[in-house]
Amino acid sequence: MIKLILVMLLGWAGFTLFKKYLKPTLNGTVKTESGEKMVACSVCETHIPESDAIIKNGKTFCSKEHSE
Ligand SMILES: [Zn+2]
Numbered sequence: 001m002i003k004l005i006l007v008m009l010l011g012w013a014g015f016t017l018f019k020k021y022l023k024p025t026l027n028g029t030v031k032t033e034s035g036e037k038m039v040a041c042s043v044c045e046t047h048i049p050e051s052d053a054i055i056k057n058g059k060t061f062c063s064k065e066h067s068e
Pocket residue numbers: 041042043044045046061062063066
């Protein structure tokens with residue numbers, strides 16, 4: 001009997017987590033797929049993911065050309 005309750009609890013927990021996981025996808029959030037932060041280039045104001053940005057002297061740039 002205890003086993004049955006445990007299985008039901010696990011099933012319910014799994015279902016709740018599954019719903020939580022699906023919700024942001026259904027609502028279509030603004031964030032990028034990986035939830036990455038977007039930064040603006042100091043020269044042309046183009047928004048790029050932080051990992052693609054070139055950071056020089058505390059400023060962010062979209063490309064090598066703009067950082068020079
Ligand atoms: Zn730029």
